[in-house]
Amino acid sequence: MQLFRSEEDIDEWSTHTGIPVGARFPPEQLWELATRWYDDRFDLDWGRRTVEERQAILDEVGLIGAFWHLR
Amino acid sequence: MDSRDAAIRLFVYEEALAGAIPTPAQIGVQFSLTPQEAGDALRRLQDDHDALVLLPGSSYIWMAEPFSAVASDYPVLSGNRRWYGNCIWDALAIAALVGDPCRIPAVCPQSGAALDLEVRDGELVRATGVVHFAVPPRRWWESIGFT
Numbered sequence: 001m002q003l004f005r006s007e008e009d010i011d012e013w014s015t016h017t018g019i020p021v022g023a024r025f026p027p028e029q030l031w032e033l034a035t036r037w038y039d040d041r042f043d044l045d046w047g048r049r050t051v052e053e054r055q056a057i058l059d060e061v062g063l064i065g066a067f068w069h070l071r
Numbered sequence: 072m073d074s075r076d077a078a079i080r081l082f083v084y085e086e087a088l089a090g091a092i093p094t095p096a097q098i099g100v101q102f103s104l105t106p107q108e109a110g111d112a113l114r115r116l117q118d119d120h121d122a123l124v125l126l127p128g129s130s131y132i133w134m135a136e137p138f139s140a141v142a143s144d145y146p147v148l149s150g151n152r153r154w155y156g157n158c159i160w161d162a163l164a165i166a167a168l169v170g171d172p173c174r175i176p177a178v179c180p181q182s183g184a185a186l187d188l189e190v191r192d193g194e195l196v197r198a199t200g201v202v203h204f205a206v207p208p209r210r211w212w213e214s215i216g217f218t
Contacts, residue, residue, distance in 0.1 A: 001158035002180050003145075003188075003200045009181035010203045016181070022205040027159070027188060030202045031195040034163035038137055041168070042088075044081050047072065048121045058208065067207045 003027065023067045032061040072120050075102065079112050080122050087138040088168060090152060095130045106130075137161030137168070144180070149173045159202060166190035 004010045007024060014021045036057050040046055049057075051070045058068045072080070082101055086093045093101075099109040110130030116122040124134040132140050139155040145162035147154045149171045156162030159177060166173035167190065175188040179200065189197035 001160045001202070001204050003159040003177045003186050004203055005179040005182050005184040005186060005200055007201055009179055009184075010201060013181040013203075019205050022203065022207065024201050024203050027163070027198040027200060027202055028195060030160055031163050031167075031190075031198070034137070034160055035167045037160075038164040038168065041084055041136075042081065044077055046077070046080065046122070054208070067204075069207075070209050 023063070023065075025063070029061060029063070033057070033063065036061060072116075072122075076112050076115055076120075078102070079109070080116055080120075083123065083132065083135050084138075087135050087154070090154075092132045092135055092138060092140040137164035145175065145177055147173050147175055163188070163190070163195070167193070 004013065010021060010024055055070050058064070058070075079098055079102060082098065083093060095109040095113060096106040098104070098113070099106045102109065104112070113123060113125060113130055113132060117125050123132055124136070125131060126133040134140070134157050137156050137160070139157045139161070141155065143155045143157060145156040145159055147156060147162050147165045147169070149169055154165050154169070156165050159175075162175045162177070166175060170193075172191045173189070175190075177186040177188065177200070178184070179186055186200045187197065188195065188199065
């Protein structure tokens, strides 16, 4: 989960490392995910969210498609 | 999760936010446990609850997501305070949890270009670059270090 300067840099990094390109999207969308995903970490009764709850968060922030399916 | 392990988990996060993820010995002092007992609690939090990630082969915390106990390429700066995220996602999450204005001086892993992000008043006010997730979420926890 890294931040690159451009899509071209991701392509070059993928070629250099041999790691296939996965999903790319703007940092603004990651900000939405970060604020939503971690909003419960300071709850005393924290528990890991269910697959359905995690999928709902991904959907809510617009990360949809086969790459983002948890099952 | 029993109430003491829940309290230990929250203590870890409070300490991380205050500036440093605690060691098993420091947790033991806080909860009147031996370092071994504190380490056992941390292992339960990792193995039974996916609440933490320990450094391999030790009882020391590596990740209390989004916080990293070791330096990474994703520092989060606010005034004279500094935290490390495990990745760009976690760095943004730390900035959200801190609440105060934060800067994330990231570096493009391919070009080496500086990529500064800023968070202020609960908003991402300066953003640049493109996020890349190499691993799909159904496989994030197979090798969390790589992810």
